[in-house]
Amino acid sequence: MLSGLPDTPLQPRQRSCAPAWTLLGCGALGGVFASLLTLASQPTRVLLRDLHRPTLNPRFDFTSLEGNTQLLTVDRSFVTDPGEIARLLVMTKANQVLAALRPLVGVLSPDVPIVLLHNGMGIAEQVLALFPDNPIIAGVTSHGAIKAGHFVFRHTGKGETWLGPINEAAKAHAEIATDLAAAIGQAGWDEQIVVRQWQKLAINCAINPLTALYKLKNGELASPRFTDVLQQVCVEVADVMQAQGLAGTADELLRRVMMVIELTADNYSSMYQDLELGRDSEIEAITGFLLATAAQHGIAAPVNQGLYQAMKEKSPVL
Numbered sequence: 437m438l439s440g441l442p443d444t445p446l447q448p449r450q451r452s453c454a455p456a457w458t459l460l461g462c463g464a465l466g467g468v469f470a471s472l473l474t475l476a477s478q479p480t481r482v483l484l485r486d487l488h489r490p491t492l493n494p495r496f497d498f499t500s501l502e503g504n505t506q507l508l509t510v511d512r513s514f515v516t517d518p519g520e521i522a523r524l525l526v527m528t529k530a531n532q533v534l535a536a537l538r539p540l541v542g543v544l545s546p547d548v549p550i551v552l553l554h555n556g557m558g559i560a561e562q563v564l565a566l567f568p569d570n571p572i573i574a575g576v577t578s579h580g581a582i583k584a585g586h587f588v589f590r591h592t593g594k595g596e597t598w599l600g601p602i603n604e605a606a607k608a609h610a611e612i613a614t615d616l617a618a619a620i621g622q623a624g625w626d627e628q629i630v631v632r633q634w635q636k637l638a639i640n641c642a643i644n645p646l647t648a649l650y651k652l653k654n655g656e657l658a659s660p661r662f663t664d665v666l667q668q669v670c671v672e673v674a675d676v677m678q679a680q681g682l683a684g685t686a687d688e689l690l691r692r693v694m695m696v697i698e699l700t701a702d703n704y705s706s707m708y709q710d711l712e713l714g715r716d717s718e719i720e721a722i723t724g725f726l727l728a729t730a731a732q733h734g735i736a737a738p739v740n741q742g743l744y745q746a747m748k749e750k751s752p753v754l
């Protein structure tokens with residue numbers, strides 16, 4: 437062997453220093469997922485905006501479902517200098533996804549899977565246009581979370597999480613759901629993720645505007661006062677789903693809505709929290725998407741239209 441040369445062959449360049457997960461979006465749910473992944477010893481990094489450039493890695497003050505609070509040091513980097521990324525989990529609000537991802541166009545390697553976990557629909561297709569070669573995965577989750585301060589996160593409700601492929605390239609990445617399940621308790625892979633997205637859309641169309649407009653906890657929607665409006669919202673969503681060629685009845689959607697109302701009874705919906713904090717809500721990606729799709733099929737959706745309008749004007753409808 438020639439002196440000075442390594443005696444083992446050089447390995448092809450790997451993403452050796454890339455953590456298993458890079459999270460974009462450190463709101464309530466992003467903070468809780470980053471905490472749970474860190475606690476499960478899955479190397480996790482959060483991508484922060486330069487605006488919030490802390491010198492040190494942030495310390496998350498995380499309270500679990502059981503009420504245990506602990507401080508977790510979470511690795512961080514910045515959107516402008518993200519470092520190696522193995523898989524990107526995007527947990528911003530629906531209305532921030534595209535702006536958050538734009539700086540990564542031309543930076544993100546085309547084989548890096550992008551997982552989108554936000555409320556509402558219609559965003560994944562736009563992400564695909566920005567990153568046409570990357571595996572794009574859409575997800576739905578009904579976990580409850582609260583951001584109670586700067587890097588202070590509370591896990592307030594255990595929900596279901598489902599992921600599934602938006603494009604062909606994503607179909608080979610079911611292991612992402614398995615890894616996620618090891619940290620958050622349950623996460624499934626569903627090739628027909630679009631059906632689950634619509635079921636979640638129905639839940640958000642029903643729960644989010646009403647809780648935000650009437651300043652209620654999710655559980656308060658179980659009152660008979662809301663029975664008719666919840667039912668009507670589900671009838672309209674089911675009509676649009678059927679027009680889209682998807683199976684879904686109003687009764688089934690209503691059953692799911694009532695189940696989430698019960699399971700997250702003590703939670704404030706994300707739209708309630710957005711409105712209270714004066715932030716933009718996800719109404720466009722939720723009810724706005726439903727109304728746009730209904731219009732394409734010539735379907736009237738007056739109850740959802742009323743809730744949409746009320747959210748725009750921030751005044752209750754009942």
Ligand code: KPL
Binds near residue numbers: 577578579640644705
């Ligand atoms: O997704 C939610 C949200 O608040 O956005 C639900 C499931 C309604 C839980 O609050």
